Amino acid sequence: MFHFMRFFARAGAAAAGKGAGSGAAPFGAYERMLALRYMRSRRSRWLPSAIAGLSVTGITVGVMALIVVMSVMNGMRDEMISKLIGVNGHIFVQPIDTPLTDYRDVTEELKQVKGITFAFPLIESAAGISSPQQQSGALVRGVTEADLKRLPGVEGNVRQGTLDHFEGDSGLVIGEKLAETLGVQVGDKVSILTARGAQTPFGVTPRLKAYPVKAIYESGLYDFDQLMVFMPLSEAQLFFNRPGEATLIEAFVAHPDDMNAVRERIVQAITRPVMLTDWRQRSKTFFDVLKVESDSIFLILSIIVLVASLLIVQGLILLVKDKGRDIAILRTMGATRGSILRVFILTGLSIGATGALLGAALGVPLALQLDNIRSFLNRIFDLNLFPSSVYHLSQLPSSLDPHEVAAIALLTLGLSFLATLYPAWRAARLDPVEALRHE
Structure with missing residues (x-):
């Protein structure tokens, strides 16, 4: 306590030299010194210091968990987007009023739009598909061989067969799950x-035709692998009675998250009436569920930080009681x-900042090396964490967002600040006469 008194006396004398009525600057040197000493205080009781240590530990674990889990959620979202729109495309152009018989011209207009990386016409229609063993529903898409080979969800994912001579052989390319359902190879x-x-005098009659399976692909998404069937465009036009036309044009863009600007450029570039939809509208329910799940996990894990912040309240209240004589002097x-109020606010914020820094220091490297850690644990302990056969992912996805890390740190500091207000207020209201009466 002698050191506090001597330091305070020097600070007061220096402040007095600046003129009457001027005091020590808020959050000045002696306030910071007292806050740091109180944070690691072990004078007469070990409990306040132990609670401060538990608070730092709890905040560290909470921040680390938030960073790692949110990185995995971001990685899963990016992986799902890449797979989902790898088969379906980013933006869809459908005709209005008249059939899309000018699909070649419209496709060329689309390709000239800034931001469009790939565009192709297709026939799309629901149909039934059957084999001697089983039957199922399917979404048949008629595309050219050149376009099919450029489709991200199919390119490089062919498990059996080949895409060569796709149009000449008039075969089908089906998903792996659908092939398993039908029992075909x-x-x-x-x-x-x-x-x-x-079309007959008695109306439109159903049409049934047999095709050989040309190739089997695996996109990694169960619904697509179970549903999607690719047929040569010319054959699809004949089979579905759409000679010389397409039902829609799909396009891929360089930046899927910046769809509004691309849509505006498409509206200006295409001369005929069309209806535009994009991947956000077609998959809205799916990505809404992902967002709700991500927000819920963030809220649940934030409770860890909140509980640690409540420990700050308890620790500071005990510290105020323990340091009552020092405060009175x-x-x-x-x-x-x-000044007393600021000292205890600084003490609580120091605990929160320490936990946030330690949590970020542990969480960021862990999020960046998560898949390597998974592989190491699988190899050392003969485990099978996150099996690719179940999740259809070759590695554990993790995408670290610096903005989220900053938001987590700010949330931690905000909760720590709120936790200090009541104990600091109690310390500031302490009556020195009452505190020293029995000393």
Whole structure:
């Protein structure tokens, strides 16, 4: 305490030299010194210091968990977007009023739009698909061989067969899950059934035709692998009675998150009436669920930080009681209520800042090396964490967002600040006469 008194006396004398009525600057040197000493205080009781240590530990664990889990959620979202729009595209152009018989011209107009990386026409129609063993529903998409080979969800993901001579052989390319359902392999024949068949005097009759399985792909998304069937564009036009036309044009863009600007440029570039939809609208429910899940996890893990902040409240209340005599002496030497208030606010913020820094220092490297850690644990302990056969992902995705790390740190500091207000207020209200009466 002698050191506090001597330091405070020097600070007061220096402040007095600046003129009457001027006091020590808020959050000045002696306030910071007292806050740091109180943070690691071990004078007569070990409990306040132990609670401060538990608070730092709890905040560290909470911040680390938040950073790692949110990085995994971001990685999963990016992975799902890349797979989902890898098969479906980013933006879809459909005709209005008249059939899309000028799809070649519209496709060329799309390719000239800034931000568009790939555009292709297709026929899309629901149909039934069957084999001698089983039957199922399918979404048949008629595309050219050149476009199919550039489709991200199919390119590089062919598990059986080949895409070469796709149009010449008039075969089908189906998903791996659909092939398992139908019990077929490359070379086997499957039948496609559509209600939009031949026009007869008695109306439109269903059409059924058998096609060989040319290739089997695996996109990594169960719904697509179970549903999507690719057919040559020319064959699809004949089979679905759409000669010389396409049902829609799909396009991929360089930056999927910046769709509004691309949509405006497309509206200006295309001369015929069209309806535009993009991946956000087609997959809105799916990504809304992901966002709700991410927000819920963030809220749940934030409770760890909140509990640690409540420990700050308890620790500071005990510290105020433990340092009552010191506070009274400081008040008699000229320390203001505001000065005492700031000392204890700084003490609590020091605990919160220490926990936030340690949590970030542990969480950021852990998030960046998460898949390597998973592989190490699998190898050392013969585990099978996050198996690719179940999740259809070759590695554990993790995408660290610096803005989220900053937001987590600010949240931690904000909760720590709120936790200090009541104990600091109690310390500032301490009556020095009452505190020293029994000394």
